[in-house]
Each structure stands twice: as C-alpha cells, then as structure tokens.
Amino acid sequence: MKKIITAISLLFTILLIACVLFYSRYQSFVSIERVTADHILTVSPGDTAQSIANKMLEEIDLESKVFLRVFFKQNPGITNIKLGSYKVTAGWDFKTLFEHLESGDEFQHKITFIEGSTFKEWRQQLVNVSGLVNDTADLSEKELAQFLQIENPKLEGLMLPETYFYPQGTLVSALYLKSHKKLQAYLEQAWETRDKNLPLKTPYEALILASIIEKETGLESERTTVASVFINRLNKRMRLQTDPTVIYGMGDDYKGNIRRKHLRQKTDYNTYVIRGLPPTPIAMVGKTSIDAALHPAKTNYLYFVASGDGGHYFSKNLKEHNRAVRKYILKK
Template structure:
C-alpha cells in the first residue's frame, strides 16, 4: 500500500513538474512569437505603464495573441519589467521579446526634420508647425516673443539657427529644437570666426553670418561658395556696393512676385544693396556650415562680378567689360531655351 502511494506521489510530482516545464516553455515560446506587423508601426508607452499593460497594448493592436501564461513572464524575464515611457517604432521582423526589450531600454523612435539652407525663418516656422510628434509652443507667438523665449537679444531671428538635419523624440518641443539649432550655430560660427583671416572686412560674427546668408542664396554649388565669397569680400574692400539680388528680394517682403524690375533695384529698403553701402542689417536666410566657412575663408581672387551661365553655374569676371559680355551670353542662352 505504501509502495503504491509512493508511486502515486512520484507520478503526480512528475506530472506537476511536466506541467510546470510545459508552461515555462510555452511562455518562452510566446515571447519569441513574431509580431504580426505589416508595416513599421509606432506605439506610445505612457508613464506608469506596467509590463502586463505593455503586453496588452501589443495584443490590442492585433500584433500578438493573448496568452494564459502571462503571470509567468515577469518571473522568467525580470529584465523586461521596467517599461519606460516613450514612442517606439516596431519594424518587422520583430518578436514580442524584442519589442519589450525596446520598451525597457528606452530606445525611442527618432523623428527627423531637415531645416534647409537658404530658407527663411518664416518657412522654418511652417515646417516646425507641421512636424509630427513635436510639441508646439511657438505657434501663436510673434517673432519678437520667440526671440525673448529663446533668450535672443534681437528682434529678427533670421539666420540665427544652423541649417541641418535634426533628430528628435516624440514630445520634444519646437523651442528645444530651435535652442539646439541655435547652440549649433554659435559653436560653428565661433569655430570659423577664430580661424578667419583678420584682414577680412567683417567687424563681427554677425557680419560673417549676414555674408554667409547672401552666399547661401547666391549659389547652391559647393565648389562656388568660396569664389562667390571672394567677390563680395573684394567689393567690401573696395567700397563697392554688393548689388546682390537676393537682398533686394528679401527687402521687398510680400511685394515680391517672382520678378525683380528696374524700379525694384532703385527702391530704397534697408536690404537693397544696390542702394546701400556694405552689408544689409541682418542675415537674409538660414545658413549651413559650408556657407559660414566660405564667408570666413574666401578664395583669393580678383573677381568683382558674377552672373548665371544658364547651365546651372556662374561666370566670374574681373572687369565690368568682361561681366557685360557674360551677361549678354547668359541672355542669349535664355533666348535659345
């Protein structure tokens, strides 16, 4: 009788252990299940979300089935229990374990915004307002109010942020993004200002930034930037007016309809470099590092003029007679197109 009882206990214990083993293996297998993702998906984990709730989110989206072994999972995988709030991107192939690992490691999805060289602050504002998952704090503020919020002691913010690609996580504010762009500009500008030729006719870093913005608007060809810079530096050294159309356009504001007429060149504005001496009062566009480098390390040349060639680049001239011939050649190209 005792022998039979012992045999029974052994059998029951074995069955129990087998059941536990089966449950553990099923739980492990569950977390190795690939999520049913048809495309890259974003999921937001709110503060205070538990491990069970994180699993529930995956189930609710139809990416994972339910399991009767949910209670075992935190014991088997304690490293997955400290779920961090954030917005995550799930991309196939991805197992349930991989997804939870992202949540616990805080590997939030990085959104991207490219703030382009040569564009204006008003265009950046529109772009920021449309950026996904960015918290907007500047939408209703004037430019002067934004400047105050950023701690900038200027009324105009044109040119005061470095144009480049920025990455951010969901919930980042537009203020924080601009602050980062502002710090990046200050860092880059100071670096190139420290390396400049002291003989340049630029009185301040802000002058350099203003010249860089004109270069940015005049050419998008990397190999031309330092030569364009040399034309303007040469003109400043000789006391010649810069006579650059992008400054005229900027000064026209909303009146610009895509064309510059002779009367526009003769209309006085603080930015019309056909009418004023030296640089305009502020930058006319946002700039990248390459334009700043060109402004402060211009090519050594005797060029005083340049005009579009009609082929995408520019023709540079040392004399007005050469320049006039280049202009006539450009007009001929336009007529033949």
C-alpha cells in the same frame, strides 16, 4: 501497499502531464507574436510592463495572469522599462518587445532644413511635423526670440540648416534652440580662424555676408570666389548690388520677377540702393558659406553673372562684365 504505490504513481503521472501541458501552453504564450504591425509605442508616466502587456492581450483570463506572473518572474530585468517612444516591429514576442523597451533606445524622428531656406519657410515646414509639439505656433518672431533668450529679435540666419534627429514629443522651441546653439558654436569657431584684414567687424556681419553667398550660388566650388567679389566691393566701398537682397527686401511682394523699378526701390535690404551689408542675414546659412565669407579666394573680381550652367562668369571690370551680360543674359 500496491494500491498506495499505484495511487502515488498515478498522481505523479497526472502532475507530470499537468506540468508538461502547463509548460507547453506557457511556451506558446511567451513565444506568440504580440506585435502585429510596425508602429510607434509610447511608454508614458505610470505605464508598467504589466499594464502594457495587458493592453496587448486579446483577453485577460486566469491563465494569462498566471503566465504573465511567471514570465516576469523569469525575466525581472525587462520590467524596468523606460519612458519614451519606441519603434516596434511586427512579429515581436513579449520578451523581444520588453527588452527593447528596457534598452531606452528611443525612436528618432528626423527633419531636414535646407541651406538657403528662410526662417519663414522653417516655420511653415514645422507645422504639424510628426513627433513634434509646436509650442511656438502662436508666437511672433520677436516673441519667439525672447522665449529662446536670443537677443536679436530677427531670427533669420541664426539657426544651422541640416538634418536633426529627435524623439517623440520634442518641443519645436527645443529644436530651434538646438539649431541656434550649433550655429553659434560653428560661427564663433570659424570667426577665430578668419583671414586677416577682412572688412567684417563682427561674426554677425560674417553671417550676413555668408547668407548672400548662400543665395547667390549653389556650387560649393565657387563660393569662395563669389565671396571674393563681395569682399573686394566692400573694400572699395562699392554697393554690393546683389539680387537676393532685393528679393528678400520685397518680402511677399516678390512674384518671381525682378524689374528695374525693384532695383531702385529703397528697402533696408536692397544693396543696389544701400551701401555695405544689409541689416540682417537673408537666409539660413550652411557651414561652407560661413567658411567662404571668412576665407574668400584672393581675386580681383568685382562682378559676376550667371553663365547658364549653374555657375557664374566672373569679371574684373565693368566693360568685361557688360560683355558677359550680353553673352549670357541678353542672348536669351
């Protein structure tokens, strides 16, 4: 009887030791660092928690297979990982990693478009941007407009410049469309609350004027005053005579300087030659410039000239303007 009891005790001791050893090695397995460096991990169709874990193991032996099976049995919820791209951090163990993949909290890239930039500059900026798939690279501007189902074949001004966040694998066309819809929504809302008796017939004309304001001044504090100059000139049927339209009309011929011959050169955009607004916006427009175009200051100003400190000097008549030109421009 003693031998039986001794044998049972010995067996129990062996089993206990085995369990302790198993538990110790299992705890070491699940708590060990599995993410060795910060990076973006993409969960693709067909990926499972098991397959991702296998890729992260240095070797897959019988013990690892057993430990993984126990781990996923103990934590069934974290096996429901979601498709997408995730920022994972060095030092994470399996539990932390798979809880993150199960959360669906995808990593968001970001890109910022500057107010006053042009559509051509947007296209250059979007070449080989991290996280984006450029499905529009081979399309002309007209073809891209058709692809996005935008009626206007000229896309200048039809997208809202700001910072956009997007997950890995986002299509460039989707980013364009999102930006266009945001611009349209804001423009339509602003148009409904516009000042009365403006010489602007459509929201698109307001966008054109806003783009000129955007290019004329970087000071938010004077945008409504700049807007008032153009509104006053339109009401008096005066030419707008604004240099940014000349530059835009010159296209690739612009080399950093405007000469008198350029002011006389007839293009669709040269407001020293044409009357009224140019046919399209000349840049991507921020919200404050749209607001300025639709709610200009009430002034009698008809002219302005750069004052050299980032702002402008405004004049009510040509005589006063010429004095300002001599003071701020010709003195240089």
